[in-house]
Amino acid sequence: MKKMAFVLVLIAVIGLGFSHAQEKKVSLQTNPFIAIYNIAMGAIEKEYYVYFINMEFQYAVSNKFTLSLRPHFLIGNDYNFVYAIKGFFTSTYKDTVLLPDDYKDIMVSSMIGLIFRPGGKGLKGFYMGLYPNIGWENLKYEDTMLGHIDDSFLILGIGAELGYEWVFSKGFTISLGGGLERNFGIGLGEVKGNYTDPSFLYNLRLNFMMGYSF
Secondary structure, eight states: OHHHHHHHHHHHHHHHHHHHHTSOOEEEEEOHHHHHHHHHHHHSOOSOOEEEEEEEEEEESSSSEEEEEEEEEEEEOOHHHHHHHHHHTTOOOEEOOOSOEEEEEEEEEEEEEEEEOTTOOTTSEEEEEEEEEEEEEEEEEEETTTEEEEEEEEEEEEEEEEEEEEEOTTSEEEEEEEEEEEEEEEEESOOOSOEEOOSSSSEEEEEEEEEEEO
């Protein structure tokens, strides 16, 4: 009887250890539509271009708290398209110059998020996230009145998001969420261009990601 009890306890301990080892702690995700767009743009030779990257890395510190890193990168010379993307995602100001010549925009930023999951399911389930943002942007273009513009900005901001994340048994992961974000552009050095705050105080943020958790 004692031997049987010992065997059952040993099986239970091994089972708990195995289940713990199988917990998903890390998640790598990206927006598939953006990835498809970038691949298509790379296959098309055209005068105007816009490339942008939106990814997310998550680490489950506990069942209820997750740390997140969202790097963003944008480069383009299509003024209207760049302006539309920035206005929807990470706009810090509004450029008052319309259709400038020799336009080029480079923006790099990173959001470091703290995610809370009331359900206590690690990487899975309903989440509430707070995302401080820091980055850098450089604008170059020719203005008929001001001449050559080469302005750089420090980007500082904060965002909040609600959503849901599905992690399937094989690790395939889908995230869907949305929230609000507010960013500020602080001029670095002499700023020659004419800029104003965004038309809206907060930017709408929609998040759709697919990836793998392990």
